[in-house]
Amino acid sequence: MDDIALRQALEALLFVSDEPLSAGSLAQAVEVDRRTVESTLQAMTDDYETRSSGLALRNVAGGWRLSTHPDAAPFVEQFVLSNRHARLTKAGLETLAIVAYKQPVTRHQVAAIRGVNSDGVLRALTDRGLVSEVGREEGPGRPVLYGTSPEFLERLGLPSLAALPPLAPLLGAASGEDA
Amino acid sequence: MDDIALRQALEALLFVSDEPLSAGSLAQAVEVDRRTVESTLQAMTDDYETRSSGLALRNVAGGWRLSTHPDAAPFVEQFVLSNRHARLTKAGLETLAIVAYKQPVTRHQVAAIRGVNSDGVLRALTDRGLVSEVGREEGPGRPVLYGTSPEFLERLGLPSLAALPPLAPLLGAASGEDA
């Protein structure tokens, strides 16, 4: 398959998928080696940008996702009117940060860090698809363990959890500040 | 708005829409006169073709629609067939759930709940035989009322609508503290 046909196939597949597609699954679908697919996707990402396309290709949540370009956001927002992008409250963000860095984590552990019962917030984050149940802890009661969802990474535009900003320097800075 | 920004906005709007958009509604969304929008859409159609895009813009019955390019169809077909886990799109699942629990319900009510125009999704669900027209509402315009079909219940293995899991416990669990 030549480069043009490959790009065409990749663009079409990205268009129909309603979730990020990994380079591996794309490679399988187009029957081209993964490395070539990856470099083509990277080149396409730059292309969308340089030709001022209304679309943007990003490497998010462990895969590639085609979306509208941020420059077109004002028009799309008006058109879509979705409440999906409603802002998160302070409590929501705080809880999400804890889940993101401490996952897998139980309700109780979240509450212990925040100092307040966080069941409602966790529930709302789960409803919004940002947090999900990822298992159960061994031990009494086998409490549910929470983690962030792929949608969380996608909404943040991050390729993986490893791309989250490191917490350690903040802990250091905080401890240096005051007693 | 210059030509590049206009193309960007139109491409983004066509990308997120799940049904054809008339030149008139697009003109309204981008606040540019309809004639300019139409000639731009025509130019864009040619552009997708000449740059061998994986996408194609077409002027179909209901308006303009962005779709995959026929050249990429074999890959898309294969992908759709192999992608067994996501048959019903997120939009489809959400719309079906709303119809199931709010029936009889109008198109307008579904759109109001989802926050997006849902005509395309409703039509697709109707085509699939999962949703059907169950009557018309009294009042101006006498809009069509939708409900789920017997096939819907059969597919879920439910004897009747009364056997749908009750919503109240799920709703009741919502806490005052939201995310």
Added chain:
Amino acid sequence: MTEDRTGVGEFAVELPVFSGPFRLLAELLLEHRIDVCDVSVAAVTDGFLAHAADAERWDLEEATWFVAVGASLLELKVGRLMPKAADPDEEDLLGGSPDLAYARSLELAAFRTVALDLARRFEDGSRYFAREAGPPEEFAHLYPDVMENVTADQLAAVAAVALRPPPLVDLSHVQPVRATVEEALETMRDRLASLRTAWFRELVADCDERIHVVVRFLALLEMYREGHVELSQAGTFGEIEVRLTAANGAA
């Protein structure tokens, strides 16, 4: 009941948990040295009214002080009596050790900083809209069974999220009495704007419950404090006349 006429706070109360001057009781309660739930605010109020009846004149400042303290106690009591979500208890939250509690406060501060960064990323991310429409309809024939993996429970979960009413504004941090006083202030200002002079009795004629009368009275005291109204009362327990001040009338 012995009474010292030098001040309203000095009137004595006789309660199962405490006997002595009210001012001392109020301090103990506000410092949580005595559980407010063990104190009948109504009994204290009766004591105060008895004291006031004996007093030679009704001192508005003393009355205000008593009402303010009474309101605080009621608020404390309401706070104690209202059911709360089962929070982990304090010891759980602090882990029992002050050092651990300190470490956790640092950790929470770090998470709050990170949360700001997440908020920024969400903001940027919200400008990208992905496509959720799935394959165009010409491919619909390829997947005849869209319900293959759909379950009733899944539908219910999706419906619950879509149909859940928007969350109520969380008012738990608002002191209930103060919020109502604001409303009462508005009501009183509206009424007096047209009536200009009225009996307190008229201003509370539409109140169904005693708490509403109390709240209107507090609002009135607030207006008096700000010089918006003048109050006069013929005698103890006499009718209270409320008059909009000239300055206020000109506004």
